[in-house]
Amino acid sequence: MKALVVESPGNAVVRMAPVPRAQKGEIVVRVKRAGICGTDLHIYKGEYLSPYPIIPGHEFAGVVHEVGDGVEGFLVGDRVSADPNLSCGRCRFCVSGRSIHCERWDTIGVTLPGAMAEYVAVPAEVAAKLPDSLSFAQGAFIEPVACVVQALNRLSPRTGDRALLFGAGAMGQQWVQALARSGVSELVVVDLAAEKLELASRWGATKVLHAGSVASELQGRMGKDGFDIVVDTTGVPQVIANSFQYIGPCGRYVQFGVTKEDDSVQLRTFDLYQREWTLIGSMALSHTFAPALAWLEAGRINTEHLVTREVTLEGAVKFLQGDRSQDDMKVQISFE
Numbered sequence: 001m002k003a004l005v006v007e008s009p010g011n012a013v014v015r016m017a018p019v020p021r022a023q024k025g026e027i028v029v030r031v032k033r034a035g036i037c038g039t040d041l042h043i044y045k046g047e048y049l050s051p052y053p054i055i056p057g058h059e060f061a062g063v064v065h066e067v068g069d070g071v072e073g074f075l076v077g078d079r080v081s082a083d084p085n086l087s088c089g090r091c092r093f094c095v096s097g098r099s100i101h102c103e104r105w106d107t108i109g110v111t112l113p114g115a116m117a118e119y120v121a122v123p124a125e126v127a128a129k130l131p132d133s134l135s136f137a138q139g140a141f142i143e144p145v146a147c148v149v150q151a152l153n154r155l156s157p158r159t160g161d162r163a164l165l166f167g168a169g170a171m172g173q174q175w176v177q178a179l180a181r182s183g184v185s186e187l188v189v190v191d192l193a194a195e196k197l198e199l200a201s202r203w204g205a206t207k208v209l210h211a212g213s214v215a216s217e218l219q220g221r222m223g224k225d226g227f228d229i230v231v232d233t234t235g236v237p238q239v240i241a242n243s244f245q246y247i248g249p250c251g252r253y254v255q256f257g258v259t260k261e262d263d264s265v266q267l268r269t270f271d272l273y274q275r276e277w278t279l280i281g282s283m284a285l286s287h288t289f290a291p292a293l294a295w296l297e298a299g300r301i302n303t304e305h306l307v308t309r310e311v312t313l314e315g316a317v318k319f320l321q322g323d324r325s326q327d328d329m330k331v332q333i334s335f336e
Contacts, residue, residue, distance in 0.1 A: 003117035004313045007053045009046025012320050014313045020121035022068030027124050029080060032136040034115040034333040035059030036316060037144065038235065038258050043110065044320040047260045050110055058084035058108055060115030061130060061139025071124040079130040081139040082122045083289035084108035100286040116316060116333060128289065131297050138296055140332060141303040143285065146292035148174045151256055151282035152182060157229060159183035164246050167233035167257060168196035170306050170330035173203065175233060177301050180204025190214055193326050221246055233257045241265040252278040310334040
């Protein structure tokens with residue numbers, strides 16, 4: 001099969017690889033769509049947790065190609081997607097509901113061969129059938145939507161909360177829809193790209209700001225007049241450091257954007273103490289794949305307009321190497 005392989009940091013190629021065989025308890029999926037995530041860029045650059053060489057790709061949908069021994073409920077030809085995070089179910093983190101921190105944690109496309117290939121092996125227990133109403137492109141969005149659901153569960157927005165969101169890319173746009181449906185009274189979205197801001201306005205933002213005008217536009221939104229919720233989806237240290245000043249009393253901050261492992265920012269600890277802030281990190285999904293699938297099936301989150309480009313595996317290599325635009329949102333690899 002053809003696969004995109006990151007051989008080492010900064011070195012990605014398309015080459016032939018063996019087609020995986022379904023082991024006991026597994027299915028092999030013929031990939032139809034695979035999304036390119038910001039995490040994949042970090043993997044390509046050597047800024048994440050992956051070993052090398054690695055086939056990335058953790059957002060995907062396709063068709064069951066082979067069914068392993070002991071698998072029930074799946075047949076060849078079924079349309080499926082899968083939660084890429086694999087946990088043991090036995091360690092102290094798993095048994096206490098924190099499986100994303102499993103002591104034996106693995107992730108398809110991060111530590112295990114992923115879906116930027118014609119075929120990928122998946123434990124049947126993490127796979128899910130796609131309803132006929134969802135396309136493969138939408139099926140490849142279940143994982144990122146599930147990440148937003150996980151962060152929302154940790155955040156617990158309250159009706160009437162005032163929210164400030166940094167970043168209106170593909171993940172930011174999903175946050176816009178999710179926060180708008182969670183009952184916030186105000187949703188201010190910040191980005192550099194005018195088209196992304198216009199899209200955020202259309203899907204639930206009450207106000208949008210170009211990043212260059214934030215300081216002047218939000219000059220009065222500090223201290224007691226700050227926001228109840230501040231979310232970063234950019235992963236840019238300068239943006240993160242700047243965002244803290246807009247957290248109001250008893251406000252909650254969510255770090256959702258992926259940063260480099262050695263990135264750091266400065267925080268006034270007296271503000272954390274005196275304003276009684278809650279700082280939340282949210283790195284992935286955790287038992288939120290099924291709720292995300294239900295949200296997409298019900299049309300509560302719309303993702304079709306977020307796919308701005310479809311590329312081949314060769315095109316994905318070029319994307320990782322720098323063939324990107326600030327107007328890009330979700331770029332998907334199409335095998336259809």
